[in-house]
Amino acid sequence: MPTGTCGGCGTAPSTGSPGPIRRSCAARTGADATSLDGILVNLSVWECLEALREFTFRSVHLDVLRRRREWFEPFGDVYAANWWIPAGHVPTLAEAGERLDLLRREGPSPAAFTFRDPFPAA
Secondary structure (H helix, E strand, O other), X not given: OEEEEEOOOOOOOOOOOOOEEEEOOOOOOOOOOEEEOOEEEXXXXXXXXXXXXXXXXXXXXXHHXXXXXXXXXXXXXXXXXXXXXXXXXXXOHHHHXXXXXXXXXXXXXXXXXXXXXXXXXX
């Protein structure tokens, strides 16, 4: 299963798109995104990369993604990471941060990749 983290997008996969399995939620509010040190984090688990890509780039989510610069300061060149997880695993925000850091340091790999440079599930 792929999972992704995005520092610039607050829209969660609650639009009825096929594929989402789990998303991070703020404990008190039930919101779909969590703020850490002034950074909005959206962490979700999807059945497959294709479903996540479809939601991200071919749904109403794209309209919000295009307008992100109206609401957020630039985050840098790498702000999202995808990686495969075993069934039943619940990724943490710390794990997401580690994967994002890995992607920034070493570029795409099976451990952390982008939509542009995906890796197959192991």
